[in-house]
Amino acid sequence: MSTVVAPPPAPKKVNRIGLEVLPYRGAKTTLCAGCGHNSISERIVEVFYELGIEPWTVAKMSGIGCSSKTPAYFLSQAHGFNSVHGRAPAVSTGALLANKNLRGIVVTGDGDTASIGIGQFVHMLRRNVPLTYIIENNGVYGLTKGQFSATADRGSKQKSGVINDMQPIDCCLLGIELGATLVARSFSGDKKQLSTILKACISHKGLAVVDVISPCVTFNDHEGSTKSYSYVKDHETALHELSYVPYYEEIQIDMAEGETRDVTLHDGSHLRLKKLDRDYDPTNKYEALNAIHQAEDKGEVLTGILYVEQKRDTLLDMLNLVDEPLATLPVERVRPGREALDMIMEELR
Amino acid sequence: MSTSEVSPVASRTGGPSYRVVNDWSIQVATVNGSGSQTANSVLMRSIFQMGVPVSGKNLFPSNIAGLPTWFTIRANKNGWIGRKKEIDFLIAMNPETAREDVLKLQEGAAVVYDEPLKLNELRSDLHFYPVPFDKIVAPVCPDAKLRKLVKNIIYDGVVAHLLGIDLEEMRKALYKQFGARKAKAAELNWNAILAGKKFAEENLEKKDPFSVERMDETKGKIIIDGNAAAALGCVFAGCTVVTWYPITPSSSLVESTIGYFKRLRIDKATGKASFAVVQAEDELAAVGMVIGASWAGARAMTSTSGPGISLMAEFVGLGYYAEIPAVIFDVQRVGPSTGLPTRTMQGDLLSTALLSHGDTRHPMFFPSSPAECFTMAGDAFDFAEQFQTPVFVMTDLDLGMNNWMADPFEYPTAPLNRGKVLTAEDLDKVAEFARYRDVDGDGVPYRTLPGTAHPKAAYFTRGSGHNDKAAYTEREDDYVNNVDRLSRKFETMRSWVPQPEVLVNEKAKIGIICCGTSRYAVEESRDQIMREYGIETSYLRLKAYPFTSALLDFINQHDRVYIVEQNRDAQLMALMRLEFPVDALAKLRSIKYYGGMPLDARTVTTDFVTQEGL
Structure with a gap:
């Protein structure tokens, strides 16, 4: 019998709710090495771990495409649903109707959102469905080998040399026009900004739409593409420097007057926007639309929190639902009494 | 009492003693949107209240107002309340169709018509009753703007006299129709009925053989359309999520559901709803929301007709392979696009059974009456959750939109069957949770709901490419095992569906x-x-x-x-x-x-x- 005393195990690194990072991770990615989508999945893992959100309170939703595979690559202890091409908005809306306590995170692509599912996308915007809706935007269809998507910029070149002549659909413009209450654009290569934006989305009460330019290394990372790593790095123009203070932490640094804007989010967290070239007010819809249009004219990729509005009711508010999830209400709460049916029968006699 | 049997070939122009009691059909020909619905419902209901089995069918165009519409009432002492092709008693109010309507009648039929139409000149083998509706309506309805709407109900008074309908029953039916809140409108219409009755008494000599006599065959029964019956079925089955896109002839199913939800499912203390209804942007979204809601554990339904079913095909296939409950009502109608959307058909049986691509089979229920619309709505929710698959309730326009004499509905006492759902406590007791494993040998696996606070609860939902642990696979043995299990599940259903x-x-x-x-x-x-x-x-x-x-x-x-x-x-x-x-x-x-x-x-x-x- 051994009498050697084993050294105590090194303390495991855990987050504020005592969970290790493992349940926040997912299966190994099957996307191409260097795909922007993988960086976004990493940010999602990081953000949920850092915020200390129970993974099982999250519903990971997607449509079909490269981007829609990614919910399998994060939050292994959250239910996930890889649904129908372009139809993640409907499935996610339904899931929230059933259980309003779920945190919905939707990962879609530009094919999903701007083409086959644009009808569902715009109606989700109108309804202000409380979701974090990420568009992994690379301007091409990857799984079907490189066709242009509807977000490809005019003049952008396909790998085969074909030039896109058509007007791109800007999902952020649609988001602001049609009712999303937080609209942001980021770049999969900008880790800090993307993490901060995702945290703000999670703290936001309504629909948060994030258009993340996420280069496709296989089909759209060449010279002449406006969604390549080098193009976006050269043309990214950040609106502000973002920082986020979660509701459970005290604010340490005072804001310098006129240099920083503070947005208190629904859960009490703070989003801080430090002025860069100009003082940008993300609560001003007209300024937001103007800024996006001007950036497009200049060929800039404008990133940051483009728009935020915190007063509007979400779909779930409008429905005035009971406090508990509809899915698990007991029969007494969902089957009216015998006398109710008797009364209706009497009226029909 | 003489109650001669009438076969369609028999002559109906017998001697003065020849009578046809409680076995005839009435057709009212009017213009869509002219307010004839009230008059027709009151006429049908007063015959019903006299204890005579009766049915009413509205044959209407796809139009808001202006096109011809027909309402047929069939009274039958033997309880045959299906459609009868031959019309015995025509009420011709629509100048556009009157001529054709009269020419189609068999000899011996009766015709009440608007006097200026001079229909009596068309044939000599019918019994004609001219009625000057405009002259009668003027004194009872001083407001000229309302006359168009009140004019129609005059024929109720005329027919009450000719067929021998008890006027007191007609009064009761009328006031029931209008309800206490519309007492003034009811009175206006009642006076018009009385004026029609008085005119008929003073001016029309009964020549046709048709009449009504009191029976006792409708006691305790109700009058309801199938869509409203199905709506009640959903409300009493604990349905919590309804998502839909308007389409004839299914819209009134959801509209009735909304009405009953508001009446019965709002918490009196808090004013909050135990239901969510979303009018979607199309049928794709409607069924997508149902799939999402059912995946998250709600009893969710949508209602549509053939064109909507076509649009739902891809999602229904996903529901089949990902094994997600859904209740889908298909109020069947004729054909796609512009065509005959207001006509009835059993046209979606084959396409719905096999809806979507790959190997798919879907259970369908076939209600035939309002009572079955009510019970099968409840059965469908239980069945969908028990078998974790989309279930179709196949009604049709005839059942859904027409008024039927029906047995009253029995209060459902069975507990809701929520199927094989593992809670966090259940997961504590099992060694492993494999979403698509056939643990019980019936082909039906166990599921967990999103939001279940347990490290074993989560699984990843996707289409046909999964193994029994819901992990992604493209292996042929995994695929074959899975679809073979789905076949076993389908076989199990045979002993659970409503028996013929x-x-x-x-x-x-x-x-x-x-x-x-x-x-x-x-x-x-x-x-x-x-x-x-x-x-x-x-x-x-x-x-x-x-x-x-x-x-x-x-x-x-x-x-x-x-x-x-x-x-x-x-x-x-x-x-x-x-x-x-x-x-x-x-x-x-x-x-x-x-x-x-x-x-x-x-x-x-x-x-x-x-x-x-x-």
């Missing part, structure tokens, strides 16, 4: 099979075949797909079996061809009707007689 109604006549060599609203014509046709040709028949009415062993037994018990259905391609029979042995199939014959009107007994009888060579 079977009437086996030991002497009968011939069987007749139908489903849904075809029953009214078929049951009456069997009576005609017996009375007119002396042939006994057996009868089986299907209530669900997949078929149960009772169907094959029935076919095997008979020499020949007729399948009656309301479509061109014998869709119900085609479903039998997919699974029955050739000797059984060799016995099958088909009686089909696909003109868009509710099926009538004579059509069935005539086809049967021709095929039998009688």
Whole structure:
């Protein structure tokens, strides 16, 4: 019998709710090495771990495409649903109707959102469905080998040399026009900004739409593409420097007057926007639309929190639902009494 | 009391003593949007209140106002309330169709008509009753703007006199229709009925043989349309999520559901709703929301018609493979696009059974009456959750939108069957949770709901490419194992679906099979075949797909079996061809009707007689 005393195990690194990072991770990615989508999945893992959100309170939703595979690559202890091409908005809306306590995170692509599912996308915007809706935007269809998507910029070149002549659909413009209450654009290569934006989305009460330019290394990372790593790095123009203070932490640094804007989010967290070239007010819809249009004219990729509005009711508010999830209400709460049916029968006699 | 039986070939111009009591049909021809609905409902209800079995069918165009519309009422002392093709009593209010309507009548029919139309000049073998509606309406309705709406109800008074309807019953029916809140409108209409009755008493001499006499056959019964019945079924089945896109003839199913939800499912203390209704942007989104809600554990439904079913195909396939409950009502109608959206059909049986791509089979329920719309709505939710699959409730326009005399609905006392759902406590007790594993050997796996606070709860939902742990796979053995299990699940369903109604006549060599609203014509046709040709028949009415062993037994018990259905391609029979042995199939014959009107007994009888060579 051994009498050697084993050294105590090194303390495991855990987050504020005592969970290790493992349940926040997912299966190994099957996307191409260097795909922007993988960086976004990493940010999602990081953000949920850092915020200390129970993974099982999250519903990971997607449509079909490269981007829609990614919910399998994060939050292994959250239910996930890889649904129908372009139809993640409907499935996610339904899931929230059933259980309003779920945190919905939707990962879609530009094919999903701007083409086959644009009808569902715009109606989700109108309804202000409380979701974090990420568009992994690379301007091409990857799984079907490189066709242009509807977000490809005019003049952008396909790998085969074909030039896109058509007007791109800007999902952020649609988001602001049609009712999303937080609209942001980021770049999969900008880790800090993307993490901060995702945290703000999670703290936001309504629909948060994030258009993340996420280069496709296989089909759209060449010279002449406006969604390549080098193009976006050269043309990214950040609106502000973002920082986020979660509701459970005290604010340490005072804001310098006129240099920083503070947005208190629904859960009490703070989003801080430090002025860069100009003082940008993300609560001003007209300024937001103007800024996006001007950036497009200049060929800039404008990133940051483009728009935020915190007063509007979400779909779930409008429905005035009971406090508990509809899915698990007991029969007494969902089957009216015998006398109710008797009364209706009497009226029909 | 003389109550002569009338066969369609018999003359109806007998002597003065010839009477036809409680066995006739009325057709009211008006213009869509002219307010005739109230007059027709009151007329139908007053006959119902006299204890006479009755049905009402609205034949309307796809139009808001201005096009011709017909309402037929059939009263029948034997309880045959299916459509009857022959019209005995025409009320001709629409100048556009009056001529054609009159020319179509059989001799001996009666015609109440707007006097200026001078219809009596068209034929000499009918009983004509001219009524100057405009002259009668003016004194009872001083407000000229309302006259167009009040004018129609005058014919109720005229017909009450001619048929012998108890005026007190008509008054009760009228006030029931308007309710306490619209007492003024009710009074205005009541005066118009009285004016019609008075005119008829003073000016019209009864010449036709048709009349109503009090019976006791409707006691305790209700009048309701199938859509409202299904709506009540959903509300009492604990449905919590309804997502939909408007489409005729299904819209009123959801609109009724919303009405009953607001009345019965809002918490009185907090004013909060135990239901969510979303009008979606299209049927794709409607069924997508149902799939999402059911995945997250709600009892969710959508209601549509054929065009919507087509749009839902991809999602329904996903529901089948990902094994997600869903309740989908299909109020069937004729054809896609502009066409005959306001006409009835059993046209989606085959496409719905196999909806989507890959190997898919979906359970369908076939309600035939309002009471079955109510019970089968509840059954559908239980079934969808028990088997974790989309379930279709196949009604049709005739059942959904027409008013039916019906048995009152019985309060559902069975607990809700929520299926195999593992909670966090259940997960503590199991070694492993594998979402698609056939633990019980019935093909039905266990599921967990999103939000379940347990490290073992989560799984990843996707289409056909998964193994029994819900992990992604493209391996052929995983795929085959999974679809074979889905087949086992389908086999298990056979012993859980509503069993057919079977009437086996030991002497009968011939069987007749139908489903849904075809029953009214078929049951009456069997009576005609017996009375007119002396042939006994057996009868089986299907209530669900997949078929149960009772169907094959029935076919095997008979020499020949007729399948009656309301479509061109014998869709119900085609479903039998997919699974029955050739000797059984060799016995099958088909009686089909696909003109868009509710099926009538004579059509069935005539086809049967021709095929039998009688």
